[in-house]
Amino acid sequence: MKRFVHAHATHPQWPMAAALVLAQLRAQLAVGAADGQAAQAEAASRLGAGAATTPLGLVYLTDDYADAAADILDHLSHALPQVTDWVGAIGVGICATGAEYIDEPGLAVMLCDLAPSRYRVFSGLVPLGATQGPEGFVPQTALVHADPATPELTELVQELAERTIGHYLFGGLVASRAGSVQIARSSRGAVVGHGREAAHGIYPGGFSGVAFGPDVGIVSRVTQGVRAVSPVYRITAAQGNRVEALDGQPALEVLLRDLGLSLDDLGAVVARLRETLVGLQVPQAQAAIAPARPGRVPLRVGDDVLVRHVIGLDPLRRAVVIADEAPLGGTWMLCERHAQAARADLVRICAEIRDELSPDAGDGLAHDPVARIAGAVYVSCNRRGGPHFGAAGAELQIVRQALGDVPLVGFFAAGEIAHHRLYGYTGVLTVFVADEGAGPDG
Template structure:
C-alpha cells in the first residue's frame, strides 16, 4: 500500500478551491511512493460549499475518473495535516490506495450487508458519517457497529448551518429502483460511509477534551434523563457539593452550572485500554450536557438517558487536559507501529516488521479546534508534531463516533498503516 495523496484549499468559489486541490493531488500522484491509481476518495467540505455539494462531487469525479468511489460529509470546519479551516469556505480530499475488493461505500440506497455481502466482502470496521437530525441516530450507529466483525466504527455527525449533506458514491451500485438518487452520490439524512475489509490495517483512538471536577459517583436511581440519587444522596446535593456552590446565590450558581458537563459510564464497563493521563477521562466515558435542575425531586437533568448502576462524574472543558490526552493517543499509535524488541535469546529470529502511516482521518468536536487549544490550528499541529508529516484529513463534527457510541467533546484519530518496505542489506 502506497502513501495516500491528499490536498486541501480555501477559496470563496468552490471551483477555484477544487482546482487547487486537483493540482496538489496530481502532483503527488506522480511522485514515487504515492498511489497513482487510487479508487476511493474521501471528501470533506465546510458548510460554505454545502449548497453546491452535488456540482462539486460531479466535478471531482469527472476530473479524477480513476476514483470510482467517494465518501465524506460536511462540517462547520475541516482539517488537514497541520491546518484547520473553521468558518471559511474550504475542502479537503484524500485518495486511498485500496483495491476495490477491500472496501464498500454504503448509504441508504446501498446499505452495508450484515457481516458478509453476497459477493463475499466482510466488513471489519467502517468510517461512518451521519445526520444528527436522524431519529434514534445513536441506536443506528450501534446497529451499524454490529454489522462489522470488530463491532468498532469511527466517524462523526455532519455539522452545517445550511444543508446537511453526505457523500456516498459507490461503483458497486445501489438498491434496485433507487435510480439517479443512488448514482448522484449526495445524500441528506441517515447514515453513510465506507466499510473496510479485514486486510485493511487500521489503528483508532479516542481523546477526551474535559477533566473531572470530583470523583465519580454510583448512579443509584434515575428517571430517564433525570438523575435522582448518587451514592445514596440526592443528586442535586451531590452536584452542589462537587461544584462548591449554593442555590442561595443564583447568578454565581448559574454561571458555574453553564460550564459544567456530565460524564456517564455504563454499568459493568471494563477499564479503558492504554495508559491514562492523570485527571483525564477514558474513552469509556460519554460526555453530555447538564440541561437543568429538578429542585422538587432534588434531581439533575442530563442530555441523555441515565443508566442506573452506572457511574457519573461532573466535569469541565480544560485546555491542558485536552492537549495531554491528544498527545497520549498519538504516542500510543506511534508505539504500536514501532518494531517489537526481541529478547537476546531470539536475536537470530527476524524482528517484527515496522509499519508506517499511509493516511489518517481525524474527526474532532466542533467545540474543539484552535480556539479550544489556544491558537489557530493548534490541535492539528499537536497531531503533526506527534505523528510526523502524514496524509491526514478530517472535519469538525456535531458529535463523534467511535466503538459503537456517539461521543461529544472528543477527537477520534484513525490511521491507515502498511508494512515498511524492507531495506536492502549492505552489499546486495
C-alpha cells in the same frame, strides 16, 4: 496498501480550490513516478486516467461550497477517473494535515490505495449488511457519517457497529449551516428514482460511509477534551434522564456541594452549570477503569467516559437531569472543558498509536513506526479546533508534530462516533496501517 495521496485548499470560488487540490495531487503522483513507480507515472501524466491504485476517495468540504457539492464531486470524478468511489461530508469545519478550515471555504481530498474488494460504500439507500455481494464481503470496521437529527441515533449506532465483526465504528455526526449533507457515491451504481442528489451521491441526512474488510489494518484512539472537577460517584438511583442519587445521597445535593453552590443564588448556579458537564461510565465498562478512590478527583478522563450536558435541576426530587439516559449502576463525575487537558490527552493518544505501530522490542528493527501509516482520518468536536486550543490549526499541529506529515483528512462534528458509542467534546484519530513491505512513499 501504500501511502495515501492527499491535498487540501481554500479559495472563495470552488473551481479554484478544486484546481489547487488537483495540482497538489498531480505533484504527489509525479513524485511517485520519479521514484520509479510506473503505475503512478501513468496516473500523474493524466491525473490518474486508467489507473486503479486509488479507487476510493475521501472528500470533505465546508458549507461555503454546499450549493456546489454535486458539481464539485462531478468535477473531481471527471479529473480523477480511476477514483470510482467517493465518501465524505460537508461541515462547518474540516481538517487536513496540520491545517483546519473553520467558517471559511475549504476542500480536502485523500485518495486511498485500497483494492475495491477491501471496502464497501454504504448509505441509507444502500445500507451496510453483515455480508454484501456475491463475493461475501465481511465488514471489520467502518467510517461513518450520520445526521444528528436521526431518531434513536444511539441505538442505530450500536446496531450498525454490530454489523461489523470488529464492532468498531469511527466517524461523527455531520452538521453545518446547510444541514447534514453527506457524500456516498459508489461504482456499484446509483439508486434511481431518488432525485438528483442521491443520483450524484449527495445525501441530506441518515447514515453513510465506507466499511473496511478484515485485511485493512487500522489503529484508532479517542481523546477527551475535558478534565474532571469532582470525585467519581456510583449512580444508585435514576429514572430515564433523571439522576436521583449518587452513592445513596441526593444527586442535587452532591452536585451543589462539589461545585460550591447554593440554590439561594440561582444566577450563579445557572452560570456555573452552563460550563459544567457530566462524565458517565456505563456499568459494563467499569471493569476496564475502576472508579477513583472516594474523595479523589481522577487525573484523566478515560475514553470509556461519555460526556453529556446538565439540562435541568429537579429540586422537588433533589435530582439532576442530564442529556442522556442515566446508567443505573454506572458512575458519574463532573467535568469541564479544558484546553491544557485536551492538549495533553491528544499527545497521549498519538504516543499510543506510535507505540502500537512500533516493532517488537526484540526483533532488532529500528524502523520509524510512522512509516507504517498509510493515511489518517481525524474527527474532532466542533467545540474544539483552533478556538479551543488557542490558535488556528493548533489541534492539527499537535497531531502533525507527533505523527509527522502523514496524509490526514477529516471534519469537525456535532458528536463523535467511536466503538459503538456517541461521544461529545472528543477527537477520534484513526490511522490506516500500510501493508507489509509498502514504504512511506508507496
